[in-house]
Amino acid sequence: MPVKGKIVKTRYRLSKKDTKKLFREISAQLGGEVLEKLSSFTSIEKVETRLNFLIYLFEGKPILMEQNNVLFPTVLYAGLFKEVLPVVIVDMGAVPHVVNGADVMAPGIRSISKPFNENATVLVADEEKQRIFCVGLALMSSDRIFSEKRGRAIKNLHHVKDKMWDFLLSL
Numbered sequence: 001m002p003v004k005g006k007i008v009k010t011r012y013r014l015s016k017k018d019t020k021k022l023f024r025e026i027s028a029q030l031g032g033e034v035l036e037k038l039s040s041f042t043s044i045e046k047v048e049t050r051l052n053f054l055i056y057l058f059e060g061k062p063i064l065m066e067q068n069n070v071l072f073p074t075v076l077y078a079g080l081f082k083e084v085l086p087v088v089i090v091d092m093g094a095v096p097h098v099v100n101g102a103d104v105m106a107p108g109i110r111s112i113s114k115p116f117n118e119n120a121t122v123l124v125a126d127e128e129k130q131r132i133f134c135v136g137l138a139l140m141s142s143d144r145i146f147s148e149k150r151g152r153a154i155k156n157l158h159h160v161k162d163k164m165w166d167f168l169l170s171l
Helices: 016-030 032-038 075-081 095-099 142-148 165-170
Strands: 008-013 044-049 054-058 061-067 070-073 087-090 109-112 121-126 132-138 152-159
Touching: 016 032, 016 044, 016 070, 032 075, 061 075, 070 075, 070 121, 070 132, 070 152, 075 132, 075 165, 095 132, 095 152, 109 142, 121 152
Parallel strands: 087 121
Antiparallel strands: 008 044, 044 054, 054 061, 061 070, 087 109, 121 132, 132 152
16 A cells, blocks of 8 residues: 555645636536536645646545546545536446456446536446446447447546555545
8 A cells, every 4th residue: 555655746735827727627628517516615735646646635625636637536526526427327247347447348338327428527336326436538429338339438547446546545
């Protein structure tokens, strides 16, 4: 298990200028509804890690992550966005594979909460208890997932028990 001090490169509070820039990026990548949920937070910190991730703390809570210029919610706080981001329900047989880092395959998808396009950020939940356990990037649109029913549908960006999971819990 990694030690918190060895993972963090820098941690600092964002200036007003940087906060506005972050909000523009959130709006562009995740949509205005996500921005509305986050705009009430006043204290925003940026944590740069040695694992090539950026973490954004809103009032001390690790709510967003960034990797390769792609913003996405952390699994810990993905529940905040389940009404505004698409939620993909997968069968229970897919859960252990996704938790081990596999991408979500189209045959394992049971339903979706709302239609989405390719490259959209989606939340992945289990069929039984509807718990969000993964955040991913759609590799195909929701229409194509159900018409083709084969292939990789969602790229696994972050899931429970991944390399950032314990670190996020320690923040």
